[in-house]
Amino acid sequence: MSKEAFFISHFGSKHIGDDGAVVGNYVYSKDLFCEDIHFKRAWMSLEQIAQKSMLVNLSDAIAMNAKPCYALIGVVLPKQFSHAQLTELARGFEAMAKRYGVEIIGGDTTAGEKMMISITIVSTLQGKALERKNAKVGDLVAYTGKLGHSYKGLTRLLRGGSLSKKTRFIRPTLKANFVYKSAKYLSSGMDISDGLSKDLSRLLKESGNVGLHVKKKLPKRLLCSGEEYEMLFSFNPRHKQGILRIAQQTRTKINIIGHVARKRYRCVCKEHHF
Amino acid sequence: MSKEAFFISHFGSKHIGDDGAVVGNYVYSKDLFCEDIHFKRAWMSLEQIAQKSMLVNLSDAIAMNAKPCYALIGVVLPKQFSHAQLTELARGFEAMAKRYGVEIIGGDTTAGEKMMISITIVSTLQGKALERKNAKVGDLVAYTGKLGHSYKGLTRLLRGGSLSKKTRFIRPTLKANFVYKSAKYLSSGMDISDGLSKDLSRLLKESGNVGLHVKKKLPKRLLCSGEEYEMLFSFNPRHKQGILRIAQQTRTKINIIGHVARKRYRCVCKEHHF
Numbered sequence: 308m309s310k311e312a313f314f315i316s317h318f319g320s321k322h323i324g325d326d327g328a329v330v331g332n333y334v335y336s337k338d339l340f341c342e343d344i345h346f347k348r349a350w351m352s353l354e355q356i357a358q359k360s361m362l363v364n365l366s367d368a369i370a371m372n373a374k375p376c377y378a379l380i381g382v383v384l385p386k387q388f389s390h391a392q393l394t395e396l397a398r399g400f401e402a403m404a405k406r407y408g409v410e411i412i413g414g415d416t417t418a419g420e421k422m423m424i425s426i427t428i429v430s431t432l433q434g435k436a437l438e439r440k441n442a443k444v445g446d447l448v449a450y451t452g453k454l455g456h457s458y459k460g461l462t463r464l465l466r467g468g469s470l471s472k473k474t475r476f477i478r479p480t481l482k483a484n485f486v487y488k489s490a491k492y493l494s495s496g497m498d499i500s501d502g503l504s505k506d507l508s509r510l511l512k513e514s515g516n517v518g519l520h521v522k523k524k525l526p527k528r529l530l531c532s533g534e535e536y537e538m539l540f541s542f543n544p545r546h547k548q549g550i551l552r553i554a555q556q557t558r559t560k561i562n563i564i565g566h567v568a569r570k571r572y573r574c575v576c577k578e579h580h581f
Numbered sequence: 582m583s584k585e586a587f588f589i590s591h592f593g594s595k596h597i598g599d600d601g602a603v604v605g606n607y608v609y610s611k612d613l614f615c616e617d618i619h620f621k622r623a624w625m626s627l628e629q630i631a632q633k634s635m636l637v638n639l640s641d642a643i644a645m646n647a648k649p650c651y652a653l654i655g656v657v658l659p660k661q662f663s664h665a666q667l668t669e670l671a672r673g674f675e676a677m678a679k680r681y682g683v684e685i686i687g688g689d690t691t692a693g694e695k696m697m698i699s700i701t702i703v704s705t706l707q708g709k710a711l712e713r714k715n716a717k718v719g720d721l722v723a724y725t726g727k728l729g730h731s732y733k734g735l736t737r738l739l740r741g742g743s744l745s746k747k748t749r750f751i752r753p754t755l756k757a758n759f760v761y762k763s764a765k766y767l768s769s770g771m772d773i774s775d776g777l778s779k780d781l782s783r784l785l786k787e788s789g790n791v792g793l794h795v796k797k798k799l800p801k802r803l804l805c806s807g808e809e810y811e812m813l814f815s816f817n818p819r820h821k822q823g824i825l826r827i828a829q830q831t832r833t834k835i836n837i838i839g840h841v842a843r844k845r846y847r848c849v850c851k852e853h854h855f
Contacts, residue, residue, distance in 0.1 A: 311690040313664055314656075317671030318685040322651075328686035330651060330703075337653040337701060339691045377596075377604060379611040381699045382588075390587055397591030411592040412602035416585040417613045425655045425699035427611060429604075 324513060325438050326367035326497055327430070334430045336367035342422040350464045353392055355477050356422070357399025362479055363500070364426040365407050366536045369483045370498035372437040372490035373430035375409045380426050383419035407483075433487045442495040442514035442541040442567050449563045451482045451538045451554075454503055458532030479536035485559040486538060489550050496540035504530040506539055508574040511567070514541075518570035525564065531576035541567060598787060599712050600641035600771055601704070608704045610641035616696040624738045627666055629751050630696070631673025636753055637774070638700040639681050640810045643757045644772035646711040646764035647704035651686045652678060654700050657693035681757075707761045711770040716788035716815040716841050720768050723837045725756045725812045725828075728777055732806030753810035759833040760812060766823050770814035778804040780813055782848040785841070788815075792844040799838065805850035815841060 308316070315323060322328035327336030340360035342348060351359065361378070368375040380400060384393070404411050409428070442448070460476030463469075470477055486496070495514060499506050503525070511517050542550055544566075554561045582590070589597060596602035601610030614634035616622060625633065635652070642649040654674060658667070678685050683702070716722070734750030737743075744751055760770070769788060773780050777799070785791050816824055818840075828835040 310658075310662065310664075310667060314658075314667045314671055314690050315688070317668065317675060320684050320686050322684070322686035328651070328653070330686065335651065335653055335687060335701070335703065337655050337687060337689055337699075339655045339657060339689045339699070341657060341691055341693055344691055344693060377602070377609065379602070379609055379701055381611050381613045383613060383615060383697065384584075384588075388584065390584075393584060393588045394591065397588055401591060410594050410596070412594050412596035412604065413609060413611060414589070414592075414597075415611055415613045416588050417615055417618055419615055419618060419695070419697075421693070423657065423693075423697055425611075425613070427609070427653060427701040429609065 325371060327371045327373065329371065329432070329436045332432050334368055334371045334373035334432060334436065335427065336364060337425065337427045338364050338367060340424040348422070351477055353395040354399035357396045358403045358478060360424040360426060361400055361403035362481065362536065364428050365403070366479070366481050366498045368428045368430035369481050369486055370437065370496060370538060372434055372486055373432050375407055375428045375430040377412045377429040378404060378409050378426055380411060380414035380424065382414070382416050383421070383423040384416060385420065385422065386418045434490055437486065437490050437493055437496040439495055439497050439510045439513035442510060442517060444517055444567050444569060445544070446494050446541040446567045447544055447547060447563050448519060448541045448565050448567060449561050450499060450503060451485060451559050451561060452480070453560065454499070454535050454537060455529045455532045457534045458528055476534065479534065481536060482538050482559055484557040485553060488557060489553045492546035492549050493540045493542050496538055499535040499537045499539050500533060502531045502533045502576050503539065504574045504576050508572055510539060511572045516571055518568045518572040519565050520568040521565040522563065527575060599645060601645045601647065603645065603706070603710045606706050608642055608645045608647035608706060608710065609701065610638060611699065611701045612638050612641060614698040622696070625751055627669040628673035631670045632677045632752060634698040634700060635674055635677035636755065636810065638702050639677070639683070640753070640755050640772045642702045642704035643755050643760055644711065644770060644812060646708055646760055647706050649681055649683045649702050649704045651703040652683050652700055654685060654688035654698070656688070656690050657695070657697040658690060659694065659696065660692045708764055711760065711764050711767055713769055713771050713784045713787040716769040716784060716791060718791055718841050718843060719818070720815040720841045721818055721821060721837050722793060722815045722839055722841060723835050724773065724777060725759060725833050725835060726754070727834065728773070728809050728811060729803045729806045731808045732802055750808065753808065755810060756812050756833055758831040759827060762827045762831060763824050766820035767814045767816050770812055773809040773811045773813050774807060776805045776807045776850050777813065778848045778850050782846055784813060785846045790845055792842045792846040793839050794842040795839040796837065801849060
């Protein structure tokens with residue numbers, strides 16, 4: 308068990324275990340975005356850092372089939388930040404909030420050596436909550452979009468290279484329309500934040516320690532690429548045509564990778580705390 | 582304008598400006614609690630750190646006349662933390678959550694050099710929201726409890742001393758019962774987190790740049806003692822007897838310090854970012 312899982316295991320709430328906590332018609336999600344853990348200042352502008360931190364959090368809400376409404380933003384910022392830098396950061400938050408129809412209703416700032424952004428998103432369910440736990444044996448398993456770009460971007464940055472503004476690593480594309488339209492046909496779903504293999508192992512574990520029968524073996528550069536924010540989901544094969552139709556309508560690429568089986572699934576990637 | 586105020590001024594939401602954001606019947610509040618900014622590890626046990634970080638956040642909700650229901654906890658923790666340390670920390674969160682009837686519904690953990698705790702509290706209003714902005718000229722201004730102990734405790738810690746478990750600095754007492762019963766009689770209110778004088782200047786500014794006519798000059802050690810988490814509030818003099826009765830019922834000491842006047846109020850304390 309990871310230290311995170313150990314720490315969280317102390318809280319006996321039934322709401323814990325998904326991308327967000329469902330309470331009535333609301334979903335609450337919260338993620339930390341920390342300098343030198345999730346990003347380096349040299350990699351991205353302050354505006355991009357603010358945008359990505361918002362996207363990462365909005366992704367959690369959308370992955371639960373919820374529409375983000377409000378955001379609370381807590382930031383730890385270096386004392387020497389100028390007013391121009393603060394404006395740039397605020398502009399990044401505001402731009403993403405506006406794009407997704409979210410109102411920033413509060414927050415807190417404090418001084419610190421390293422930047423840290425903690426965002427809480429309040430969202431309203433758009434129908435049933437899309438959770439990790441209901442994948443059934445026989446269900447098809449799929450993900451949206453293309454995987455691997457984020458890892459490629461990260462590798463480039465770690466080697467001292469730079470990325471264009473629109474790359475996946477800097478600005479992931481969320482699949483809100485696809486999720487909202489297809490959620491009623493899906494048995495389980497989550498966003499891919501730690502890599503397809505790692506997140507798949509979580510989904511299958513939450514669904515009663517089931518496994519996956521793969522159609523075709525996928526390469527590690529795809530299985531272990533984190534921070535993709537594509538959707539991973541499962542569905543009963545009878546909904547396949549309906550889901551493919553929605554994918555077409557919303558211009559979403561769908562990749563079916565196999566079906567849920569009894570054999571236990573093991574993550575193929577190394578644990579990394581980069 | 583402080584950098585915090587400047588940063589926050591970029592977000593044009595009507596919800597910003599109080600201890601929490603009121604949306605319908607809900608109040609959302611979020612505060613950061615950071616190592617070497619708000620606390621030093623040597624000063625308190627991990628359990629006490631967790632407890633105080635919860636109390637600071639619960640105080641915001643209570644100060645708005647709202648009952649805390651759910652908490653989301655984000656923590657940045659040093660990698661070398663042992664399982665025993667994680668348990669101690671979790672125990673602190675759980676103890677305070679239980680005492681105030683709050684369910685911890687989610688959160689996030691990440692590794693970092695310094696501890697940082699970011700808590701979001703979801704609460705439900707117990708009647709009208711108690712805001713900062715409605716103090717009227719002629720209203721009486723008062724605070725609960727005794728002030729100065731927190732500053733005394735902090736000074737002792739900064740000089741290398743230690744504090745008993747029950748001191749105000751380690752475990753502030755929140756005035757929930759008094760607030761819930763008296764809120765209908767109060768014109769404005771907030772908790773004292775940055776010191777009576779600083780917080781009073783905020784309340785009077787939000788109420789239309791009004792001022793204070795003091796009954797008696799108060800000493801700085803009392804005016805500038807932060808992290809007290811006592812309540813500061815104003816009320817029409819006709820409610821004085823009703824409020825004193827509730828104070829007696831709830832065993833809350835009330836100190837009337839003057840009344841709202843037209844002359845602008847200035848904070849007497851030095852800005853400190855300790």
